Amino acid sequence: MGDFGIRENEEQPISVCAVRESMANDSGYWGIRELRWAFIAGLDGIDHEGGIRRAFSTVSSFCGLTFRQVDRNERPNILFDVGRGQAAGLDGPGNVLGWAQLPAPNQRSGTLLNRLDMSERWIDLAEGEPVPRDRINFPPVIRHEIGHNLGLIHWPDGLLRAVYDPSVWSYLGVDIGRLQKRYGPPANSKPLDPDKPDVSQLGELIALAQQHLKAIEDKTEEIERHAMEAARLITLANAKGLR
Numbered sequence: 156m157g158d159f160g161i162r163e164n165e166e167q168p169i170s171v172c173a174v175r176e177s178m179a180n181d182s183g184y185w186g187i188r189e190l191r192w193a194f195i196a197g198l199d200g201i202d203h204e205g206g207i208r209r210a211f212s213t214v215s216s217f218c219g220l221t222f223r224q225v226d227r228n229e230r231p232n233i234l235f236d237v238g239r240g241q242a243a244g245l246d247g248p249g250n251v252l253g254w255a256q257l258p259a260p261n262q263r264s265g266t267l268l269n270r271l272d273m274s275e276r277w278i279d280l281a282e283g284e285p286v287p288r289d290r291i292n293f294p295p296v297i298r299h300e301i302g303h304n305l306g307l308i309h310w311p312d313g314l315l316r317a318v319y320d321p322s323v324w325s326y327l328g329v330d331i332g333r334l335q336k337r338y339g340p341p342a343n344s345k346p347l348d349p350d351k352p353d354v355s356q357l358g359e360l361i362a363l364a365q366q367h368l369k370a371i372e373d374k375t376e377e378i379e380r381h382a383m384e385a386a387r388l389i390t391l392a393n394a395k396g397l398r
Contacts, residue, residue, distance in 0.1 A: 180308065181306075181307075181308050182260045182306075183257045183258040183259055183260055183262070183306035183308075184258060184260065184261065184262070184305070184306040184337040184338070185220075185232070185258050185261075185262055185263070185305065185306065185337075185338075186261035186262060186263040187232075187263050188219055188220055188221065188338065189220075189221045189222070189223060190220060190221070190222050190223075190232040190233060191222075191223050191224075191225045191229065191230070191231045191232050191233075192207070192211070192222055192223070192224055192225070192231050192232065192233040192234070192235065193224065193225055193226060193227040193229070193231035193233075193234050193235070194207065194224070194227075194235045195227060195234065195235065195236040195237075196236055196237050197235075197237060198237055198271060198273060198277050198293065199273070200277070200279075201277050201278075201279045201293050202279060203235070203237075203271075203293070203297075204235075206279065206293055206294055206297050207235055207297060207301070208224070209294075210294070210297055210298045210301050211301070213298075213325060213326065214301070214305070214326070214334065215341065216341065217326075217331050217334070217335065217340070217341065218331070218334045218335045218337075218338045218339065218340060218341065219335075219338040219339040219340060219341055219342060220305070220334075220338050230264075230266065231266055232264075232265070232266060232267065233266070233267050233268075233269055233301075233304050234266050234267070234268055234269065235269045235270075236268065236269070236270045237270060237271050237272070237273045238270050238271075238272065238273065239272065239273045239274050240274075243270060243272075244270065245270070245272040245274065246272075247272075247274045248274045248275060248276070249275075251272060252271065252272050252275055252291060252296055252319075253269075253270055253271035253272050253296065253300055254268075254269075254270055254300070255267070255268070255269040255270070255300035255301070255303040255304050256268050256269070256303070256304065257303055257304070257306060257308070258304070258305070258306050267304050269297075269300050269301065269303075269304055271296065271297070271300070275291050276289060276290050276291060277290065277291055277292075277293050278290040278291065278292055278293065279292070279293045279294065280292050280294070281294075282294075282324040282325065283324070286321040291319075291321075292321050292324075294324060294325070295314060295319075295321065295323055295324050295325065296319075298314060298325055298326065299314055299315060302314060302315050302326070302330060302334075303315075305334060305337070305338075306337055307330065307333055307334065310329060310330070310333070312327070312329055313326070313327040313328070313329035313330040313333075314326050314327055314330050315330055315333075
């Protein structure tokens with residue numbers, strides 16, 4: 156968890172998460188593959204519950220997690236709510252939009268909270284629709300916060316950037332790769348074809364790219380060792396007048 160940061164091209168800083176980055180690390184993940192979630196209350200005029208379902212459906216399409224809605228008394232793993240004011244960990248219009256809790260490494264039980272601020276001027280727009288400057292678009296914010304509930308801290312790019320960017324509506328390749336690193340691809344995913352990957356295989360594709368980069372790095376180090384040894388021998392030769 157941490158601040159989503161300052162909204163670009165705005166004078167007023169707008170954050171999303173109330174818990175500071177210093178309280179988080181990038182090692183959290185669930186040790187189970189079916190997560191139960193429950194819903195207490197939503198934002199006025201927003202299909203809050205439906206937006207959560209759609210976000211979870213998207214996550215299940217590219218990584219090895221499934222989600223089941225349960226009653227709040229059935230020990231959900233993630234509990235969604237809204238609130239207002241300091242008692243709810245929020246601060247009124249602007250600045251903090253909401254907050255979410257991160258799992259511990261290999262967490263297998265317990266309930267994490269996900270809460271948005273009722274004081275904001277929310278709007279629920281589809282991907283590609285222009286967002287008015289005085290409104291906060293609900294879908295990318297709830298998906299960002301769900302990313303925290305699944306173990307992701309902020310990242311330099313993707314939906315989990317620290318800066319709220321209304322043009323980023325859902326999870327990008329970097330977010331997908333980070334979730335697949337934790338939970339793998341969907342159970343029914345096909346073998347990776349590096350030339351024709353689909354969205355469920357982005358994590359595998361990134362891992363393959365990292366293997367190639369590591370091979371280049373290793374080869375570069377070997378070349379540098381040879382170059383340094385050659386330079387040392389030439390220097391020695393020069394010193395002894397053996398050119």
